Amino acid sequence: MAELAVDVGRLALKNPVLAASGTFGYGLEFRPFLDLARLGGFVTKGLSPAPRDGNPPPRIVETPAGMLNTIGLQNVGVDAFLEDKLPALAGCDTAVVANVFGETIAEYVHVCERLDQAPGLAAIELNVSCPNVECGGMIFGNDPRALGEVTRACRRATRLPLWVKLSPNVTDITETARAAEAEGADALSLVNTFLGMAIDAERRRPVLTRISGGLSGPAIRPLAVWMTYRVARTVRVPVIGIGGIVSGRDAVEFLLAGATAVQVGTANFLHPAAAIEVLDGLEQYLAQHGAKSVREIVGALEVEAPR
Amino acid sequence: MPRDVTTTVLRNLDLGGGNYLVEFADPEMAAEMQAGQFLMLGIPGSETLLRRPYSVCGLPGTFADAPRDALQLLYRVVGRGTALLAALRPGAELRVLGPLGRGFTPASADVRHVLVAGGIGIAPFPAWIAALAPEKPILLYGARCAAELTLLDWFRERTSELVLTTDDGSAGRGGFVTEPLDELLRATPKQRLRLSACGPEPMLRAVARLAARHEVECELALEAHMACGFGVCLGCVVPVRRGAGPPAYERVCVEGPVMRAERLAW
DSSP states (O other), rough: OOBBOEEEHHHHHHSSSEEOTTSSSTTTTGTTSSGGGGGGGOOOOOOOOSBBOOOOOEEEEEEOOOOOOOOOOOOHHHHHIIIHHHHHHTOOSSSEEEEEEOOSSHHHHHHHHHHTTTTTOOEEEOOOOOOEGTTTTTEEEOOOOHHHHHHHHHHHSSSSSSEEESSSSOOOOOOOOHHHHTTTTSSSOOOOOOOEEEEEEETTTSSTTTTTTEEEEEHHHHHHOOOOOHHHHHHHHHEEEEESOOOOHHHHHHHHTTTSSSOOOTTHHHHHHHHHHHHHEEEEEEEHHHSSGGGTTTTOOOOOOOO | EOOOOOOEEEEEEEEEETEEEEEEOHHHHHOOOTTTOEEEEEEETOOOOOOOOEEOOOOTOOOOOTTTTTEEEEEEOOOHHHHHHTTTOTTOEEEEEEEBBBOOOOOTTTTTEEEEGGGGGTTTHHHHHHHHSSOOOOEEESSSSSGOOOOHHHHHOOSSSSEEETTTTTEEEETTTHHHHHHHHHHHOGGGGGEEEOOOOOHHHHHHHHHHHHEEEHHHHHHHHOOOSSSSSSEEEEOEEEEEEOOOOEEETOOBBBEGGGGGGO
């Protein structure tokens, strides 16, 4: 049996399979379906300073091999997370990563500071796909400078490992990747959802209330693998691959492309034990290929040089 | 506790008028499931990504000819997911997650239940009627046309009164099902009735308004698009009243699908 442990920077994970933010609630919801201790870790629903109600429905629609969502970052707020959710996760024996977002840098910093001393938290992941209220609603993650500023401020606000989750809705993802790395990110997770739109042709209206939504699911996997490959060749910090992973083979694609770990997202909706299925599939792949450790396949892509 | 199981189609009956009844068995799910609850149904290898939510139509004891531990779902073919389901033959695999959500709650003993169904909103009522036995509730059942009304013989035997309406007048009374409901509520002392309704949203809103006007307790079985069915995608929310402030959002899959009508901030 191959060794599965990986190090994402200074954070040691028992295996490279995590569950992605926004698809795994606060972890507790999955207890009826899987043993959390088998996961490398999971990332919580994005936490803001105060609870948020989210957007009016309809919020989701299925699309070919994927889905669009406009949930609007509905969450219980960082205080309720610390009081109600995190204590209930004590002893779950997996890495709990808190996803954090704000509409101003001060909000990001506030949430990071609240989480910094929380017992049992393994890392913080910044969701930067949020409009920057101070900067005319520009998305933090779309601008390398704004992304660098929020990363730097959060870096000062916590001693926990800091991951930055990159948006794919940019011209060149290696620029935002470099900005986050330069300001102290311990790891980069990518990608968040792609902006997309579905139209009800009969009614001549957008299907979702907010017109556009974030596209996720197997439809985005090749896009995400390509971005993972490019970023992993650009930065020195570890990369965590995300995008349409539903099987062990899908996870292997990201690892070969250079990701140290992966996050399973939309698949958690399809099968509540999907992350375990991905882990089992990864183990099978490693066994079939005689690998002693999963680390052997990280970045092990073989590319023929053009002649 | 919900479970995620792979099972097979026992029967998939074309009931006519676009209505179908699919049947499968799972002992634990059949033992735990309650009327008004739902499950997420996936077809392995199908082109659709997400599972689809279906309320349970038949529980053990609902249909006399059903095998042990069987559950039935009543559905209309309206889109890709239901078309794929309708094409399944006995023996085909199903992936089923359930039981999910909150079902109907029984009222106290001296209260009469009035069930109001619109179209495929009839789906949860066979299980609910069976759960209410030996009481025979009143059923007001509306559809667009005669062909869309289904399981009428079953309902005739198990209701004290069956009022049918169709939009086009091809069966029962012409017009909406809320008209006979309004008449019934006017004619009956309010403390004696409990409404359960399921159907298209405009119908549910109208039923909720009538229930409020006549001060009658009312539960609505809601429908929503959802990705997961167990509370994490937050895709299926409905607005509910929250004091004087703006509405809060609650999940149809966890806080529903059956909700008290007066809670909804429509």
